Amino acid sequence: MSSNITKQRSLHELSITELNAGLRNKDFSSVELTQHFIERIERLDTRFNSFISICSEQALTAASRADAQLASGNAGVLCGIPIAHKDLFCTNGIRTSCGSKMLDNFVPPYDATIVENCANAGAVVLGKTNMDEFAMGSSNENSFYGPAINPWGENCVPGGSSGGSAAAVAAQLVTAATASDTGGSIRQPASFCGVTGLKPTYGRVSRWGMVAYASSLDQAGPIAKSAEDAAIMLNVLASFDKKDSTSIDKTKPDYAATLDQPLNGLRIGISKEYFSDGIDPEVAKLTQDAISFYETLGASIKEVSLPHTQLAVPAYYVIAPAECSANLSRFDGVRYGYRCENPTDLEDLYKRSRAEGFGEEVKRRILVGAYALSAGYYDAYYRKAQQVRRLIKQDFDTVFKEVDLIASPTAPTPAFGLGEKTKDPVSMYLEDIYTLPVNLAGLPAISIPCGLTGQNKPVGLQLIGNYFSEAQLLNSAHKFQQATDFHQQTAPDLD
């Protein structure tokens, strides 16, 4: 890595690898880097609203500590690199709001495991990013703090629920960010904002300290400028954690080590169910072109079928609300978080604290979930949805006997306008039609930019892999990014 690159381009344009080289080469210090980003956030984030909390002071302290570590030669892989955490990862001493009025006043006394992992690697946390309330939404419009804005269009949503993380990376307000994905919440905003987002295998990354939405589906992962940066981030995020019973004790490969392997012989499946009615023609075209491009990289393409795909949305919207209806019961106004003014009795305390503290979409999902679990309806909804979940998993198991990866659009549309879908929850839910099955099966998947529409909106290609195939996904994404420049295209007017 020559230091020319770092001199020709601004610090906010550089990848983690480039920043690492610059820091170790003493082209700039972590404090300089951090100041540069804080200045950008303060100047530009009024447009993007991608941060809920900005932690300048803590970031500068961390940056000078990182500079000392760099000087002593004792630096971790993210040492001095500015990142941001989605505001559902608990940060010791820093407000963790989950995008909700309910937790507007909540300052956790502990770190999420991934927050700890990033700190141990030397990362500098600039702040906490915007999100749909409790990670429920596909447009970031359900945030108590107002929607984050897509840098590719002032009137466009960034996707959700990790809209703030995707917008902040796309707007170059931070180099990389953590995010979480319950039904597409990393991949769909990555697609909408033209950045790279990876949802790991369920159990690969610890859930300790991540405020739960739907426990059996939630998985944390990175949003970054490239597959290479995502690999470096995943090396830090992934760990076996005894504090999370669903964390899987499996050897973690070095995800950055195999990025350059040739793709000769890679078998990619495409499934007609992932190019269904309602898909935007430009999205279909750009993703098909990208898949074809893989043939030039040595891959073979095969038609496969995932026949239960159309059942994923209804199954998801039973299972996720059911789990959330219990997970969110702890927000009762008793121990922490929002409490209504002058409750008259216990019932009033519960009713008003929750009615006033939660937003509309959260309340809708709690009600749907409570209904699906209630006596007399459990078999028809919850049990049936679990059966569907098994069928969807079996679909994937069958297909992965024939192919290594499945390629599809990440979302059926490019970024849509603010307010366009808020009146129609079902059309919003259908945004996740290609991403939800992956969560139901617990598989890993990545979204990478594969071109712009005529209206200059990014489109994402989704690659779905078998369990614990993150290295292969990152390798496949990286080789694509080596041969194309879609991931280097940036939104206009970022200064």
Next chain:
Amino acid sequence: MEWETVIGLEVHVQLATATKIFSGASTAFGAEPNTQACAIDLAMPGTLPVANEQAFRYAIMFGLAIDAEIGKRSYFERKNYFYPDLPKGYQTTQLDQPIVGAGHVDIELDDGSTKRIRIHHAHLEEDAGKSLHEDFQGMSGIDLNRAGTPLIEIVSEPDMTNSAEAVAFAKKLHSIVTSLGICDGEMSQGSMRFDVNISVRPKGQKELGTRTETKNLNSFKFMEEAIALEVERQIDVIEDGGEIIQQTRLYDADTKSARAMRSKEDANDYRYFPCPDLLPVIFDDDYIAQINDNLPELPEARCARFISKYALSDYDAKQLAENAAIANYFEACTEQCDDAKLSANWVMGELAASLNAHELSIQNCPVSASQLAGVISRIKDKTISNKIAKQVFDALWNKEGDDADSIIESKGLKQVSDTGALGAMIDDVIAANQKQVENYRNADADKRPKMLGFFVGQIMKASKGQANPQLVNQLLQEKLNG
């Protein structure tokens, strides 16, 4: 009309694990409120449960002790309801696949016969915290120290027909779980709590009457009282032409009355579903076999051993074997003083009476087994009489000395067996009671032993109880019969 009562029990047993079922916080009783509740117990956002293996182990021990099928695959479910002492808004419990399946225990009835009580199942779950409604000026206090303490809930079949059977069953469970060492058995601290389901029906009727559930009884005595009260109430209601409403009732031991807490109509829909934060647990045969091989002695086996090893009567053996702590105390005492009969008498007699009077459990007994053994050894070697021994015991109880010998020494309680000294005392008593002496000498031989008691009493009084009673008897008879 003649009525028949049907009783079933749900018993909550706190498991004696060092830490909670899903967190590392201590389960010790009696700490300052909310000092033993960690972020997990407080249900802080983002925290996750990790199951405590010891709780599974203890539950399996119980299952093996009641001859139950052990659930090889077991999982937790969430039981959803709102209450301030339930921090997560759901209780993590088991419903579909409990860890302990159907089993049974045998109870002994007053007529000496035994009756088998079937157990439907037992499941693992977490305890809730405590709501404190006094002392907060119109508000309630919440103590979450207890939240997350592991419990097994033992559910019996409705196999009991009166309060005596219910109490015998409850005592038997107490005996089993304390013998296994899986529960400390401290009822007053809530370590075992009983919910009693009661219904009545005309004698001979097949179908069950409507039942009520009296919740949270934490002593055998209260349970007995509550059952008697509820049976009487139900019969009264029906005989007055009324109907029993299915409801939950609360018994107040202070006022000896009960009131309805809630009826079936306002019962919660608990919306159970499998807890996604905890994976199913699967036990292989070796794991269960290994627990079975190391199962502590159960009360029935211990009773048989006491009869054969210590030559105790059936009655004594059963009394002592029932409670593991008492049995251990008895054995430790016997080992040191080498007199099982005396040990048994003391443990069941003076010791039990003192514990009762002070409402103490044997675990908190101020006199240790080796201290009691010291007392018994001095009785055996005739240093002290039985009567003086009680004084020594009381002194040990009150911590007036470290052992029997030092108390005997410091209080000068050593038995007087010196014939010269006793002879002088007897002469004094005879001299002071000439009339009684004359009566004695004029009495028939068969009346004399009874009359001798008067003189023995006088001498014991004069010697402050320290005279060797056998020697006094012997010397007195020699002198009086002259």
